[in-house]
Amino acid sequence: MTGVRVLVGTRKGAFTLTSDGTRNDWKVDGPHFGGWEIYHMTGSPADPDRLYASQSGGWFGQVISRSDDGGATWNTVGNDFAYQGDVGEHLWYDGTPRPFEFKRIWHLEPSRDDPDTVYAGAEDAALYLTSDGGHKWTELTALRTHPTAGVWQPGAGGMCLHTIILDPAQKDRIYVAISAAGAFRSDDGGASWLPINKGLRSGEIPDEDSEVGHCVHHITQHPSRPDTLFMQKHWDVLRSDDAGANWREVSGNLPSDFGFPIAVHAHEPETIFVVPIKSDSEHFPPEGKLRVYRSRTGGDEWEAMTEGLPQADCYVNVLRDAMAVDTLDPCGIYFGTTGGQVYRSADGGDTWAPIVRDLPAVLSVDVQVLP
Amino acid sequence: MIRVVLPAHLKTLARVTGEVRVDVAEPVTQRVVLDALEAQYPALLGTIRDRRSGQRRPFVRFYACEEDLSNESPDTPLPGRVVAGEEPYIILGAMAGG
Numbered sequence: 001m002t003g004v005r006v007l008v009g010t011r012k013g014a015f016t017l018t019s020d021g022t023r024n025d026w027k028v029d030g031p032h033f034g035g036w037e038i039y040h041m042t043g044s045p046a047d048p049d050r051l052y053a054s055q056s057g058g059w060f061g062q063v064i065s066r067s068d069d070g071g072a073t074w075n076t077v078g079n080d081f082a083y084q085g086d087v088g089e090h091l092w093y094d095g096t097p098r099p100f101e102f103k104r105i106w107h108l109e110p111s112r113d114d115p116d117t118v119y120a121g122a123e124d125a126a127l128y129l130t131s132d133g134g135h136k137w138t139e140l141t142a143l144r145t146h147p148t149a150g151v152w153q154p155g156a157g158g159m160c161l162h163t164i165i166l167d168p169a170q171k172d173r174i175y176v177a178i179s180a181a182g183a184f185r186s187d188d189g190g191a192s193w194l195p196i197n198k199g200l201r202s203g204e205i206p207d208e209d210s211e212v213g214h215c216v217h218h219i220t221q222h223p224s225r226p227d228t229l230f231m232q233k234h235w236d237v238l239r240s241d242d243a244g245a246n247w248r249e250v251s252g253n254l255p256s257d258f259g260f261p262i263a264v265h266a267h268e269p270e271t272i273f274v275v276p277i278k279s280d281s282e283h284f285p286p287e288g289k290l291r292v293y294r295s296r297t298g299g300d301e302w303e304a305m306t307e308g309l310p311q312a313d314c315y316v317n318v319l320r321d322a323m324a325v326d327t328l329d330p331c332g333i334y335f336g337t338t339g340g341q342v343y344r345s346a347d348g349g350d351t352w353a354p355i356v357r358d359l360p361a362v363l364s365v366d367v368q369v370l371p
Numbered sequence: 372m373i374r375v376v377l378p379a380h381l382k383t384l385a386r387v388t389g390e391v392r393v394d395v396a397e398p399v400t401q402r403v404v405l406d407a408l409e410a411q412y413p414a415l416l417g418t419i420r421d422r423r424s425g426q427r428r429p430f431v432r433f434y435a436c437e438e439d440l441s442n443e444s445p446d447t448p449l450p451g452r453v454v455a456g457e458e459p460y461i462i463l464g465a466m467a468g469g
């Protein structure tokens with residue numbers, strides 16, 4: 001192991017933060033793609049030098065960039081994210097049907113074993129796949145044409161497919177989450193999809209037991225327990241122990257029932273991390289205190305991690321793709337804020353320190369352990 | 372030879388500095404120039420016009436000879452001074468920041 005590299009996507013470019021295994025001294029490199037919104041930048045588990053970045057913006061649309069040298073140089077690859085076949089319709093905010101319209105790629109999920117294979121989650125919700133390193137993207141249409149798609153509605157951030165989990169145990173199993181449609185699972189490589197939202201409760205929809213319509217913010221999974229999923233929803237934190245078939249609330253003593261990211265410890269599959277946010281309308285930490293909450297019991301019982309984090313007058317948000325864990329021992333946890341800070345803990349969440357404090361608003365944080 | 376001015380972000384994508392030049396046959400229209408530009412610099416595909424509809428992206432504008440051609444038909448011939456290479460065809464990002 002030579003070190004760690006944190007990949008940060010912001011409203012105005014991308015940054016890479018590198019350190020050795022102590023994770024004390026950091027080198028900040030960037031901005032890459034200055035002026036572009038970087039919804040996600042990530043690396044291939046199979047080749048850490050292979051990076052992908054989703055660049056987008058109001059002027060010039062969507063671009064995907066790829067690096068083959070760990071971010072030293074970048075090349076644009078394909079950006080033809082066409083909806084295949086009948087575009088179809090979903091529900092607009094006013095309840096009228098509206099055709100799906102591509103806006104941007106929110107999340108890139110590289111294959112565990114092939115650096116050229118990557119899944120991409122789009123707004124309006126669709127799932128794409130490349131097998132040639134990003135040059136050609138093909139939509140896996142069964143999701144967007146699911147029988148429930150006609151009643152999907154966008155959340156305030158748009159109807160985004162923001163979470164993609166490639167199951168480590170079952171090769172053809174994929175989980176995705178869409179705001180505000182909910183979570184879905186495919187057991188056949190994306191050829192068909194099953195809504196997995198049983199047990200999610202949302203008072204803001206008329207039928208709380210609806211098959212779809214839930215605003216899932218993020219889902220995570222520990223590779224050693226692939227049937228256990230942890231979810232931060234618009235309201236509540238939940239877990240499933242049967243691959244999403246049933247969910248139960250584990251919010252416990254959290255100080256709020258809202259938040260965006262959720263992450264699981266690299267070596268303790270029942271240790272999870274969230275950042276409570278006061279409410280959906282306020283979007284800042286309760287009491288102006290930025291606290292990471294850790295549960296070592298897979299939910300229900302939570303403890304506040306505060307050392308090194310601002311405990312007064314802090315009104316930033318932490319977005320859904322802006323928290324990540326490394327695989328070192330002790331496990332490192334990283335998160336970025338809409339105020340431009342990136343914090344790290346090198347001791348499993350006990351203590352925190354900023355790596356950098358004044359970046360543009362952070363949209364995504366990912367981390368690689370370098371060989 | 373048509374001279375084309377790109378906005379900064381598209382120069383970066385195309386890996387060029389200064390004006391670029393494209394060779395096109397007459398009649399020279401915006402569509403012909405943009406087709407040639409995208410063929411010459413594939414990284415610009417989808418950044419100026421929607422890949423499906425061919426429509427100008429909302430916050431991209433086209434100027435030439437002190438005229439805003441953004442809402443002109445893409446098949447209207449460009450001004451003679453652009454065709455003659457005396458004036459550039461300008462692509463720019465609209466004032467849409469905040």
